[in-house]
Amino acid sequence: MLNLLGGEAYKLRKGKSLFVGILVAVAIVLLLYGSLYMIDKINQGELANGTGGIAVYESGGSVQEDGKSDSMMEQIGIEGVLQQMFGGHFVGLILAVLVNMFVIREYHAGAIKNLVGKGYSRRIVFFSKLLSSIVLSVIFQIVVSAVSILIGIPFLGSKGLSLTIWKDVATYAGLQLMFGITITGFFVMIGEFTRNLAAGIAVSIGILLFSTTLTEVLDLMCHKIDFKPSDYWILNLIPKCPLTEFETEFLVRGVLVSVVWFFLAVMLGAVHFTKADIK
Amino acid sequence: MDYVLKTEGISKIYGKHTVVDHVSMHVEKGNIYGFIGKNGAGKTTFMRIVAGLAAPAEGQMELFGSKELEKQRVRIGTLIEQPGLYETMTARDNMEIIRRNYGITEKNAVDEILEFVGLSQAGKKKVKNFSLGMKQRMGIAIALFRNPDFLILDEPINGLDPEGIKEIRDLLLKLNQEKQITILISSHILGELSKIATNYGIIKDGALIEEFPAEELKARCRRCQKLVVDDVARAVAILEDKCHITSYDVPENNLIRVFESLDASWVLNRELIQGGINLKESYLAGQDLEGYFMDLLGGETHA
Numbered sequence: 001m002l003n004l005l006g007g008e009a010y011k012l013r014k015g016k017s018l019f020v021g022i023l024v025a026v027a028i029v030l031l032l033y034g035s036l037y038m039i040d041k042i043n044q045g046e047l048a049n050g051t052g053g054i055a056v057y058e059s060g061g062s063v064q065e066d067g068k069s070d071s072m073m074e075q076i077g078i079e080g081v082l083q084q085m086f087g088g089h090f091v092g093l094i095l096a097v098l099v100n101m102f103v104i105r106e107y108h109a110g111a112i113k114n115l116v117g118k119g120y121s122r123r124i125v126f127f128s129k130l131l132s133s134i135v136l137s138v139i140f141q142i143v144v145s146a147v148s149i150l151i152g153i154p155f156l157g158s159k160g161l162s163l164t165i166w167k168d169v170a171t172y173a174g175l176q177l178m179f180g181i182t183i184t185g186f187f188v189m190i191g192e193f194t195r196n197l198a199a200g201i202a203v204s205i206g207i208l209l210f211s212t213t214l215t216e217v218l219d220l221m222c223h224k225i226d227f228k229p230s231d232y233w234i235l236n237l238i239p240k241c242p243l244t245e246f247e248t249e250f251l252v253r254g255v256l257v258s259v260v261w262f263f264l265a266v267m268l269g270a271v272h273f274t275k276a277d278i279k
Numbered sequence: 280m281d282y283v284l285k286t287e288g289i290s291k292i293y294g295k296h297t298v299v300d301h302v303s304m305h306v307e308k309g310n311i312y313g314f315i316g317k318n319g320a321g322k323t324t325f326m327r328i329v330a331g332l333a334a335p336a337e338g339q340m341e342l343f344g345s346k347e348l349e350k351q352r353v354r355i356g357t358l359i360e361q362p363g364l365y366e367t368m369t370a371r372d373n374m375e376i377i378r379r380n381y382g383i384t385e386k387n388a389v390d391e392i393l394e395f396v397g398l399s400q401a402g403k404k405k406v407k408n409f410s411l412g413m414k415q416r417m418g419i420a421i422a423l424f425r426n427p428d429f430l431i432l433d434e435p436i437n438g439l440d441p442e443g444i445k446e447i448r449d450l451l452l453k454l455n456q457e458k459q460i461t462i463l464i465s466s467h468i469l470g471e472l473s474k475i476a477t478n479y480g481i482i483k484d485g486a487l488i489e490e491f492p493a494e495e496l497k498a499r500c501r502r503c504q505k506l507v508v509d510d511v512a513r514a515v516a517i518l519e520d521k522c523h524i525t526s527y528d529v530p531e532n533n534l535i536r537v538f539e540s541l542d543a544s545w546v547l548n549r550e551l552i553q554g555g556i557n558l559k560e561s562y563l564a565g566q567d568l569e570g571y572f573m574d575l576l577g578g579e580t581h582a
Contacts (some may be wrong), residue, residue: 007380011365014372110363114377114421117331119353277333 008132086176087239096204103191137184182262189269289338300485313476314465321485356427362418366407411438502565509557517554
């Protein structure tokens with residue numbers, strides 16, 4: 001197992017996909033902060049409305065009664081950008097591509113043949129791939145969180161930073177990291193089942209974007225029995241994760257849902273990998 | 280017998296199609312076993328089953344006399360279909376990944392194996408820029424990396440130029456003779472295969488129809504005079520007594536193959552007729568290996 005992880009680490013280091021994924025995430029974060037910065041400048045009249053394709057239809061009013069600033073940048077803050085990155089599925093989408101590439105390229109060029117039947121059980125081969133995918137996912141998510149915070153510092157300035165509740169930022173990032181690991185397990189399973197890059201990415205993104213709508217339809221169907229299936233679907237928890245005031249019920253449900261879906265996905269992926277032929 | 284590979288009734292079924300049909304193969308230690316069959320005959324699928332890439336629907340298999348296949352497969356090097364390479368990485372990086380995966384601690388092992396297969400100059404070149412022949416060499420390098428006792432090579436000389444084919448042939452012979460590595464090899468270049476194979480297995484429509492040593496193949500392809508007669512026993516007596524023939528066989532009822540005095544075949548005909556034998560047919564026969572396999576497999580040969 002350690003040998004295989006050594007090989008996976010080498011592949012991660014030599015492959016460019018993680019670095020490209022991080023660059024894309026950094027670009028999105030910059031775009032988010034840049035958009036907020038321009039909105040503020042448009043609101044302050046320093047830029048004409050519509051500059052750079054950004055049109056502001058509602059300024060957000062003046063200084064509010066509770067003392068909060070009317071600056072969009074300060075209202076949204078680091079937490080808001082983090083929420084946009086994770087809850088808006090930017091991270092999920094990039095992870096879908098990265099993890100599928102990482103898993104499926106083994107099949108694409110037939111490199112998996114160099115591992116299977118070479119003294120390692122298929123279970124070990126699968127778990128080494130899963131573990132290295134999780135490492136890739138964790139590195140990516142940590143970098144995205146760090147970049148969202150670091151890029152936010154110069155944009156927000158001292159006033160904006162003073163409004164940031166760092167404990168909440170850490171809790172939110174931690175919860176999203178946990179959810180991210182679970183969806184990584186899903187993507188590994190999808191990659192294992194499809195073994196085709198285009199199909200793997202398409203299925204992963206399809207689930208990421210459309211499954212939440214389906215669970216909400218299920219909610220409607222189940223409303224008479226007072227049961228909301230969407231509360232127990234991992235991809236609903238990601239956007240619904242609060243930024244502050246984390247309720248114990250959500251935390252417990254979040255952990256349980258993450259663990260259950262993770263093990264379910266991993267189990268299915270592992271069973272398929274141990275049973276299916278390798279071409 | 281000391282078998283490296285022994286299978287009994289191995290089958291593989293995809294849907295309603297039986298791809299490998301009760302194959303019982305016997306590869307003895309030290310053999311170079313030429314595995315021959317048309318495209319789609321089931322060679323690659325069978326090799327994948329042996330390598331652990333596909334599970335058989337039924338049948339038994341032993342590797343190195345053991346049924347603990349997972350454990351024994353460490354001793355096998357494989358090149359099945361195209362080599363498994365990361366195209367965007369260099370040859371060296373590819374081999375480095377393999378070195379780490381296999382837990383080989385000697386760091387210079389990568390350079391050594393690249394040199395061994397003649398790719399030391401191409402170590403820094405990305406695999407996507409390799410020719411087919413270079414990729415095949417990489418595949419052979421991967422197969423040889425752990426000093427296997429048994430090599431499974433599916434069309435290993437595909438895409439190689441004549442010089443490359445000779446190099447691979449010499450390499451396989453060297454591995455077999457000097458390191459006693461047993462080799463199971465398929466190739467559609469039957470002439471090449473016949474230069475190295477010590478044994479053959481013929482697969483047709485998923486079934487292994489024949490297994491025989493190279494000597495027997497040579498005998499079957501030997502030039503001979505074929506005599507179709509009504510009374511084989513009496514004809515043989517005449518051939519021995521009157522024509523002093525000692526080199527012959529009787530492969531079928533009424534058929535005698537005579538392997539000597541081919542320049543004086545008419546003498547045998549005359550003696551047999553004078554001896555009262557009803558000589559139905561008499562002709563000179565003999566073919567090359569390719570022709571033999573074509574006859575056996577029916578039509579155009581593809582391995």
